[in-house]
Amino acid sequence: MKEVIKHYSKDNITVVWQPAKCSHSKICFHDLPQVFNPNNRPWVTLSECSEKEVIAQVKKCPSGALSIKQNEEVAMQEKNMQESDTSNTTKVKVAKGGPLLVEGNITITMPDGEEVAKEGMTALCRCGASANKPYCDGSHSKIEFDT
Numbered sequence: 001m002k003e004v005i006k007h008y009s010k011d012n013i014t015v016v017w018q019p020a021k022c023s024h025s026k027i028c029f030h031d032l033p034q035v036f037n038p039n040n041r042p043w044v045t046l047s048e049c050s051e052k053e054v055i056a057q058v059k060k061c062p063s064g065a066l067s068i069k070q071n072e073e074v075a076m077q078e079k080n081m082q083e084s085d086t087s088n089t090t091k092v093k094v095a096k097g098g099p100l101l102v103e104g105n106i107t108i109t110m111p112d113g114e115e116v117a118k119e120g121m122t123a124l125c126r127c128g129a130s131a132n133k134p135y136c137d138g139s140h141s142k143i144e145f146d147t
C-alpha cells in the first residue's frame with residue numbers, strides 16, 4: 001500500500017504530515033489549535049500563526065509524523081538559533097500508559113546499523129505494540145497499556 005504523505009505550504013515553509021507515523025499524542029492541536037485542528041479540512045491551516053510558531057510546534061511532534069521543510073533562509077536562521085543554544089540537555093519523560101518521550105537531539109541506531117538523527121520530541125514505544133518500532137504509533141491506547 002502506498003504511504004500517504006500530505007504537504008501544507010505557506011511562504012517559506014511546508015509542513016509535511018505522514019499519518020501512518022502519528023502516535024496520536026494530540027500535542028499539536030492542544031498546543032497550537034489555530035493551526036492544527038482535526039475537525040477542519042484541511043486539518044492544517046498555516047495562515048493563523050507565524051512560521052516560527054509553526055516550526056517550534058512541529059518540532060514537538062513526538063512521532064515524527066509532522067516534519068517541516070524550509071527554504072534556505074529560514075533553515076539558516078534555525079541553524080544559527082540552534083548553534084547559539086548551549087544547553088545540550090536531553091530529557092526523558094515516561095508518559096503514563098504511553099511512550100517514552102525524549103526531548104532533545106538524539107541519534108537512534110537501528111538493528112541494521114542505520115543511524116537516524118532526531119531532534120525536538122521523539123516518542124519511543126514502551127508497550128511493545130507499535131507497528132513502527134522503535135517509535136510509538138499510538139497502539140498503546142488500543143491495548144489499554146496503563147503502566
Ligand code: FES
Pocket residue numbers: 023097098099100124125126127128129130135136137138139140141
Ligand atoms: S507506547 Fe505507544 S505504541 Fe507502544
